[in-house]
């Protein structure tokens with residue numbers, strides 16, 4: 641009579657690993673695809689596979705923690721400098737209006753040219769500010785996404801380490 645075989649998944653590369661019914665709790669099984677070593681965890685029902693050597697997992701978790709810390713520092717820094725450029729342009733605009741309205745400039749063609757110049761300059765400045773504002777927002781969003789990703793990855797690693805440590 642053929643022995644029952646459980647088809648389980650490698651905890652690392654998700655390849656299928658055949659585990660015969662006779663395998664006991666704590667027995668070692670190696671993944672045929674990636675070579676990752678597992679221990680068999682037998683409880684109620686279908687046995688499960690947990691990673692046997694948590695050393696590489698701990699290393700990965702540490703690297704993950706370092707990455708998360710670096711990304712969070714980068715995000716804080718990016719948030720800290722947020723809006724400085726826009727404030728600068730606001731001040732430049734106020735300065736320009738003061739020049740025109742409080743310096744008693746006669747209303748003539750020279751002023752018209754000056755006003756046009758200011759309009760073009762401030763228009764360009766606002767366009768530039770808008771560009772940097774958008775670029776900054778995209779950067780903030782990208783950093784947040786990367787942090788989410790790294791945090792999820794870290795949680796997965798921690799869970800694998802916890803499962804492996806139970807055996």
Ligand SMILES: [Zn+2]
Nearest residue numbers: 650653671674
């Ligand atoms: Zn594998």
